[in-house]
Amino acid sequence: MNRITGLLALLAISAAAVAQGLPPLPDSIKSQGKVRVGVRCDQPPYGYQDQNGQFAGVEVDMAKQIATFAFGSPEKAELTCVTAENRIPQLNSKRVDLLIATLGISPERARVVDFTKPYRWGASDLLVAKDSPYKKLEDLSGKTVVVLKGSVQAKWFDDHMPKVTTLKLNTAADALQALKQGRADGYAHDAATLVIIGSKDPSLRLLEDHYQLSDAAMAVRKGEADWLAYVDASITKMRSEGMFRRMVEKWVPADVRSYYIMVFEQPKPAER
Amino acid sequence: MFDPAYLLAQVPALLGGLGMTLLLTALSVALSLAIGVAGGAIRSQRVPLLAPLAGAYVEVIRNTPILVQLFFLFYGLPAIGLRMSLFWTGVVCLTLWGGAYQIENFRGGFAAVGQGLREAALALNLRPRVFLRRVAIPIALRVSLPSIVNTSISQLKNSSYLQAIGLAELTFVALDRVATDFRALEMFAALGVLYVGLVFALSAAAARLERIMNRPYAA
Numbered sequence: 001m002n003r004i005t006g007l008l009a010l011l012a013i014s015a016a017a018v019a020q021g022l023p024p025l026p027d028s029i030k031s032q033g034k035v036r037v038g039v040r041c042d043q044p045p046y047g048y049q050d051q052n053g054q055f056a057g058v059e060v061d062m063a064k065q066i067a068t069f070a071f072g073s074p075e076k077a078e079l080t081c082v083t084a085e086n087r088i089p090q091l092n093s094k095r096v097d098l099l100i101a102t103l104g105i106s107p108e109r110a111r112v113v114d115f116t117k118p119y120r121w122g123a124s125d126l127l128v129a130k131d132s133p134y135k136k137l138e139d140l141s142g143k144t145v146v147v148l149k150g151s152v153q154a155k156w157f158d159d160h161m162p163k164v165t166t167l168k169l170n171t172a173a174d175a176l177q178a179l180k181q182g183r184a185d186g187y188a189h190d191a192a193t194l195v196i197i198g199s200k201d202p203s204l205r206l207l208e209d210h211y212q213l214s215d216a217a218m219a220v221r222k223g224e225a226d227w228l229a230y231v232d233a234s235i236t237k238m239r240s241e242g243m244f245r246r247m248v249e250k251w252v253p254a255d256v257r258s259y260y261i262m263v264f265e266q267p268k269p270a271e272r
Numbered sequence: 273m274f275d276p277a278y279l280l281a282q283v284p285a286l287l288g289g290l291g292m293t294l295l296l297t298a299l300s301v302a303l304s305l306a307i308g309v310a311g312g313a314i315r316s317q318r319v320p321l322l323a324p325l326a327g328a329y330v331e332v333i334r335n336t337p338i339l340v341q342l343f344f345l346f347y348g349l350p351a352i353g354l355r356m357s358l359f360w361t362g363v364v365c366l367t368l369w370g371g372a373y374q375i376e377n378f379r380g381g382f383a384a385v386g387q388g389l390r391e392a393a394l395a396l397n398l399r400p401r402v403f404l405r406r407v408a409i410p411i412a413l414r415v416s417l418p419s420i421v422n423t424s425i426s427q428l429k430n431s432s433y434l435q436a437i438g439l440a441e442l443t444f445v446a447l448d449r450v451a452t453d454f455r456a457l458e459m460f461a462a463l464g465v466l467y468v469g470l471v472f473a474l475s476a477a478a479a480r481l482e483r484i485m486n487r488p489y490a491a
């Protein structure tokens with residue numbers, strides 16, 4: 001009798017080691033023996049492929065961590081490279097069971113997939129000349145801001161700050177050049193991209209006034225409530241155990257790390 | 273599929289782009305014709321110092337892609353303190369490009385003004401300026417008109433390169449809408465129709481001009 005109790009206790013402990021504080025893994029996933037996750041492969045530091053073609057990045061580590069929660073090994077994450085265009089079709093055609101793919105929450109997308117709770121936020125920022133007087137977004141009113149054609153920032157400035165003249169160019173290289181030549185007073189883009197560019201060029205600085213805020217979340221197919229609950233609990237667990245910070249420290253160089261730690265650990269600022 | 277309602281909603285934006293394309297083309301065609309007459313005369317008269325300079329200019333423009341010239345003007349020149357606005361960068365780029373070709377067009381025209389005519393003018397004691405204005409240019413213009421029109425049409429079409437620096441001409445407007453709304457079919461169809469229409473109008477005007485100019489000098 002004592003032995004059986006001991007054995008049960010041991011089983012309980014090992015089960016807890018795999019998934020402490022997590023709801024039961026849904027049968028549909030358990031029977032596969034692996035977690036199939038769609039990740040980006042061109043979005044460092046979130047999801048990309050390193051020189052050897054291996055998946056790398058913060059979101060890739062999150063996928064591996066969920067596989068570890070579920071099956072006790074990061075090897076149980078079957079990773080698929082998805083793009084901005086095909087990620088939702090990949091999920092809904094059941095090629096993957098989970099998207100951790102720089103996916104922003106939007107009402108349009110929420111109609112076709114179920115979002116988990118957000119695991120980080122994202123924002124746009126402005127790159128300006130180091131010696132320029134600008135301190136906040138409003139200071140750019142009446143000025144020229146370079147944006148990329150078709151970017152969310154191009155639309156945001158047209159919608160929210162019509163007094164800003166937007167110079168629409170084709171590539172990030174063109175935009176940077178135009179800013180450095182003084183053809184524009186600021187370069188508006190995704191903050192995560194700008195922190196890296198800004199850190200490489202001492203003549204520029206970030207405005208650090210965030211706008212066009214969004215939440216990034218994982219996504220599962222509609223109607224898989226148990227799986228959604230499991231992933232949600234995994235996110236809570238990763239956050240409470242400080243795993244996000246360790247992943248960021250692993251993948252992001254120290255000089256630009258503070259931005260990434262902020263988007264994972266600080267609450268999202270209010271939309272302007 | 274093809275959505276006429278969408279296209280209709282974009283007409284104001286496209287017309288704005290069309291206006292900019294026409295303005296750019298008109299300005300740069302006029303300016304490059306002036307460059308062409310002056311440069312063509314200089315080259316055909318073998319004016320010392322100026323003729324080799326004009327020749328070097330023609331070679332530089334003819335032997336480099338216009339996109340490289342555009343980026344040089346837009347991104348390169350500010351580094352040495354010469355910063356033109358978006359619009360004037362566009363005008364200067366098209367003008368310099370067209371000017372080089374017009375010099376060659378006019379040079380060909382002046383070459384058609386025979387030595388005999390020169391001698392006749394000399395014998396009649398016509399001053400060189402009068403000879404140029406009353407004899408050489410009218411003849412040169414008639415001979416080179418088809419190639420002048422050709423170059424002008426190319427300038428019109430080359431104005432689409434200016435989208436690369438963000439100048440809101442016709443192609444820019446269309447590409448910008450495509451990048452935002454993903455309706456490539458409608459926009460590129462509209463672009464095609466508009467450019468063909470413009471070139472057709474320009475060609476028709478040139479044909480008419482040619483007819484007028486080829487009328488014999490009737491008293």
